Amino acid sequence: MSVRDIVAEAAVFPAFEVGLSADNCLKCNVCNTVCPVARVTDLFPGPKYVGPQAQRFRVGTLLSPSTPGSHVVSPDRTVDWCSGCGMCTNACPADVKIAEMNNRARAQMKSGHRPRLRDWLLGQTDFVGRMGVLTAPIANWSLRLRPFRVLIDWFIGIHRRAPLPAFATRTLRSRLAAERRRSGATLALPSSPEPPPERAVVLFHGCAANYYEPEVALAAIEVLERNGLATIVPEQVCCGLPMISNGLYAGARGRARTNLGVLAEYARRGYRIVGTSTSCTHTLKSEYREMLDLDDADARAVSDATWDICELLVELNDEGRLDTRFGSIEETLPYHAPCQLRSHGIGLPAMELFALVPGLSAVDLDHDCCGVAGTYGLKKEKYDIAMAVGAPLFARVQAAAEAGATRAVCDSETCRWQIAAATSTPVVHPVQVLAAAYAAADAADAASNSGLA
Amino acid sequence: MSSADVVVVGAGLAGLTAAIRLAEAGASVDVVARGHAATHWTAGGIDVAAPRGAETPAQGLKRLRSVPGHPYAVVGDDVPAALEWFRPTVAASGLEYIGDLSSPIRHVPTSIGATRPASIVPAAQAGALRPWSPDERLVICGFGGFKDFWADEIAASLSRADVWGSAAGSEGVRPSRVESVTVALPGTQGRHNLSALDIARLFDDPGTRKDAIAALASALNRAGARPGRVGLPAALGLDDHRAVITDVAAALDLDPFEIPLVPPSIPGLRLFGALRSALRAAGGRITVGEPVLSVERSDRRVTAISTSAAARQRTIRANAVVLATGGIAGGGLIGTAAGLVEPVLGLPAEAPPVNAWLSRTPFDPAGHPLELAGIRTDADLRPVFASGETVFENVVAAGSILAGQRYLAERCGDGVAIASGYRAAATLLGGSKASGERPRGKRREAAAGARA
Numbered sequence A: 001m002s003v004r005d006i007v008a009e010a011a012v013f014p015a016f017e018v019g020l021s022a023d024n025c026l027k028c029n030v031c032n033t034v035c036p037v038a039r040v041t042d043l044f045p046g047p048k049y050v051g052p053q054a055q056r057f058r059v060g061t062l063l064s065p066s067t068p069g070s071h072v073v074s075p076d077r078t079v080d081w082c083s084g085c086g087m088c089t090n091a092c093p094a095d096v097k098i099a100e101m102n103n104r105a106r107a108q109m110k111s112g113h114r115p116r117l118r119d120w121l122l123g124q125t126d127f128v129g130r131m132g133v134l135t136a137p138i139a140n141w142s143l144r145l146r147p148f149r150v151l152i153d154w155f156i157g158i159h160r161r162a163p164l165p166a167f168a169t170r171t172l173r174s175r176l177a178a179e180r181r182r183s184g185a186t187l188a189l190p191s192s193p194e195p196p197p198e199r200a201v202v203l204f205h206g207c208a209a210n211y212y213e214p215e216v217a218l219a220a221i222e223v224l225e226r227n228g229l230a231t232i233v234p235e236q237v238c239c240g241l242p243m244i245s246n247g248l249y250a251g252a253r254g255r256a257r258t259n260l261g262v263l264a265e266y267a268r269r270g271y272r273i274v275g276t277s278t279s280c281t282h283t284l285k286s287e288y289r290e291m292l293d294l295d296d297a298d299a300r301a302v303s304d305a306t307w308d309i310c311e312l313l314v315e316l317n318d319e320g321r322l323d324t325r326f327g328s329i330e331e332t333l334p335y336h337a338p339c340q341l342r343s344h345g346i347g348l349p350a351m352e353l354f355a356l357v358p359g360l361s362a363v364d365l366d367h368d369c370c371g372v373a374g375t376y377g378l379k380k381e382k383y384d385i386a387m388a389v390g391a392p393l394f395a396r397v398q399a400a401a402e403a404g405a406t407r408a409v410c411d412s413e414t415c416r417w418q419i420a421a422a423t424s425t426p427v428v429h430p431v432q433v434l435a436a437a438y439a440a441a442d443a444a445d446a447a448s449n450s451g452l453a
Numbered sequence B: 001m002s003s004a005d006v007v008v009v010g011a012g013l014a015g016l017t018a019a020i021r022l023a024e025a026g027a028s029v030d031v032v033a034r035g036h037a038a039t040h041w042t043a044g045g046i047d048v049a050a051p052r053g054a055e056t057p058a059q060g061l062k063r064l065r066s067v068p069g070h071p072y073a074v075v076g077d078d079v080p081a082a083l084e085w086f087r088p089t090v091a092a093s094g095l096e097y098i099g100d101l102s103s104p105i106r107h108v109p110t111s112i113g114a115t116r117p118a119s120i121v122p123a124a125q126a127g128a129l130r131p132w133s134p135d136e137r138l139v140i141c142g143f144g145g146f147k148d149f150w151a152d153e154i155a156a157s158l159s160r161a162d163v164w165g166s167a168a169g170s171e172g173v174r175p176s177r178v179e180s181v182t183v184a185l186p187g188t189q190g191r192h193n194l195s196a197l198d199i200a201r202l203f204d205d206p207g208t209r210k211d212a213i214a215a216l217a218s219a220l221n222r223a224g225a226r227p228g229r230v231g232l233p234a235a236l237g238l239d240d241h242r243a244v245i246t247d248v249a250a251a252l253d254l255d256p257f258e259i260p261l262v263p264p265s266i267p268g269l270r271l272f273g274a275l276r277s278a279l280r281a282a283g284g285r286i287t288v289g290e291p292v293l294s295v296e297r298s299d300r301r302v303t304a305i306s307t308s309a310a311a312r313q314r315t316i317r318a319n320a321v322v323l324a325t326g327g328i329a330g331g332g333l334i335g336t337a338a339g340l341v342e343p344v345l346g347l348p349a350e351a352p353p354v355n356a357w358l359s360r361t362p363f364d365p366a367g368h369p370l371e372l373a374g375i376r377t378d379a380d381l382r383p384v385f386a387s388g389e390t391v392f393e394n395v396v397a398a399g400s401i402l403a404g405q406r407y408l409a410e411r412c413g414d415g416v417a418i419a420s421g422y423r424a425a426a427t428l429l430g431g432s433k434a435s436g437e438r439p440r441g442k443r444r445e446a447a448a449g450a451r452a
Helices: A002-014 A016-024 A032-033 A036-040 A086-091 A100-109 A118-121 A125-132 A138-141 A146-157 A172-181 A206-213 A214-226 A240-243 A249-268 A278-290 A297-305 A307-319 A339-345 A348-356 A383-402 A413-423 A430-451 B013-024 B057-065 B071-091 B123-128 B151-158 B197-206 B205-219 B240-253 B265-279 B412-426 B445-450
Strands: A201-202 A230-232 A274-275 A306-308 A331-336 A361-365 A408-410 B004-007 B029-033 B106-109 B115-120 B137-143 B177-183 B228-233 B255-259 B285-288 B294-299 B303-306 B313-324 B334-336 B339-341 B395-398
Touching: A002 A383, A016 A100, A016 B228, A032 A086, A086 A339, A086 B228, A100 A240, A118 A125, A118 A240, A125 A206, A138 A146, A138 A413, A146 B303, A172 A206, A172 A331, A172 A339, A201 A214, A201 A249, A206 A413, A214 B294, A240 A249, A240 A278, A240 B106, A240 B313, A249 A274, A249 A278, A249 B265, A274 A278, A274 A297, A274 A307, A278 A297, A278 A306, A306 A307, A306 B255, A307 A339, A307 A348, A307 A430, A307 B106, A331 A383, A348 A361, A383 A408, A383 A413, A408 A413, A408 B205, A413 B313, B013 B071, B013 B412, B029 B197, B029 B313, B057 B205, B057 B255, B071 B445, B106 B123, B115 B285, B123 B228, B123 B240, B123 B255, B177 B205, B177 B339, B177 B395, B197 B240, B197 B265, B205 B240, B205 B313, B240 B313, B265 B285, B294 B412, B303 B334, B313 B412, B334 B445, B395 B412
Parallel strands: A201 A230, A201 A274, A274 A306, A331 A361, A331 A408, B004 B029, B004 B313, B029 B285, B137 B177, B137 B228, B228 B255, B313 B395
Antiparallel strands: B106 B115, B294 B303, B303 B313, B334 B339
């Protein structure tokens, strides 16, 4: 195969855009200055070295797997220390897709090998979630037992102090289905006849809300309903991001195709797809196309239709459709914008919404990454790095707690768990604060009504 | 969609200066940038003007102001006030600058063993500015395993008189003797790929700082040695730089100063950090990582800026826009086969024809014709067409995107950036120089109106 052939094939293969963006690299090192992992450990040489610099050894990532030469991998395996936070891509002045390049390089490095049990397991969020909810009392009890965590640490490789969330006793889906059944509705059909796209959104709840934090999705449903939007909750599986982060692209493609098969139909009919997890929504928006090369009409339709919950609420406010009669919440709220939110490129919508709540004073803690980056900080060999990355953030949360804050806010679930575990401070999703502000308004109304009566 | 009184495009020295000034005046400001750039690349000093032959920045400034079409012909007046504002603004983050417009332009060493003219520098670099007394030596001190600073080679080069400029023979221009030493910092044995960031963090960490400074002292302090100064890589701490440089100075017999390095520039990162803090303290917002993809306009006003976002664009409504996207190196101007293009607003770029871009003498001391290319503005920094007619009423341009400057030969980039950023803010706050017009309504109310 000649160089000309390689270039010709590379030019039509979707990976081209990410892989060949290395060509824009000026070698200015800006990416290395913002990398939170390189900041705390020598094990990771920095995004420039494993990214655009090493890319010349990875001609294989530009080619489809059937092409001779596609097996060529970089001799440098330190790319596995990348947490995937995406700070490098954001900082790059030359539009090099550094984080994406590194993610693909990791997948290439791991393809053809049987994955480590731990990495495989971290990708099986639906399986683990279902089992955990089924056995919640026992599972939660044993996850709090130190000897059990030590065994998991030894045999599986999940750090004994890693922030593992408690399983809910019932999944979001079964709670919601039961509630809706009472009024004759179903998950996918919240009212009859089916509400039109301007009166309903599709909820992509993700694994976190389904198996661990149903209250987050319930708060979102409440807030959406308050604004005249019913929620359609179709069949769905894990978005696949935990697999993508662990280099298991084949499995992730399966999950992606299942979700696209369901969601694309809604997207085409004009429904918006809304999620409370910034990482799931970012996966639907970008990663199916950029990482998994699923750049077809379905993926594009879903990508265009997907919204982060706070992004959508800000949009509604802009259209004058947001109910802004929030009750007063007298509270100072430390807020962490997760790295995955930054990859959305939508600014800090939660902060814009908090500004609408009387009495609420939200403080952006201004730290790049809490460290956990999805499943990265759970791993035995990476836990200490993740804790060091998040340390300045934890100090700020603790300082806020000492000054009287009773909770912190963050859009992303794994970050919430990481911050809560590291600071012993409860951390909630922004939409829970908004739901509370609506409840405060109702309570104030009720009080003034009863006062009149 | 969010809204702001002003959207500033670009997060370099010019954009941040404008943004902080506007935020300090009470405007709501959103800074958007495609990435980090110029501050992270440059030496961290404030080069105001050092055209050939100028002895002070004030002299250089005076000369450049009389060059037809030079940005200083428009914003030269603002330089003293802008500098006066800049100093306390960054000092609030512990970053002090030494030197002013009347300080002599002196040759200071660089990390490739050459020298460059400088007069206003961060305090940590100021040790290089003082005239050298006849018995004073210079020790160049590198760190083992650090690939961006080769002490022996730098010292060998600085030993030659000709690298100290045309006045090398004059008294006090250069040290009588240049020596070199390389120190192994504790905990770095076996490392051969240390970066400036690694070293800065090693000095930031109070635990390793003590040992590192002890290693420096034991290598550099020699009883009975001649007095002198030591030039160290500009990596003496990032977040806690002020404490580090104080501790280093206290521990050494020689007077230490920092020599700026190839990118990433630690002094530049400190400067960016100090400006970013000032912006946030004044209530401004900054988002780095998303290029501007489109703008909305009505008549001769830009009404909204849209930046790239996952799956869609993020639109910020604005009453005014500051364009500080940089020159050709920063991506503020892009070369195409048809000519030079300003990609954000599609402003008319003043540039020589494409076939004049190829010079037979690329390093001509008189400069390259393309250097002068950029955006032409009126006296209020509003971009204009070649006819002189204003392009947009509510857009001002600042920094190295402005036409008529020779950034390299004149060493005027930082001064132009600060002064034009300062003036850009003044224009939007209603201090028009050309017409003396006052602002329309109160900005706060205008912003509230935009949100409603």
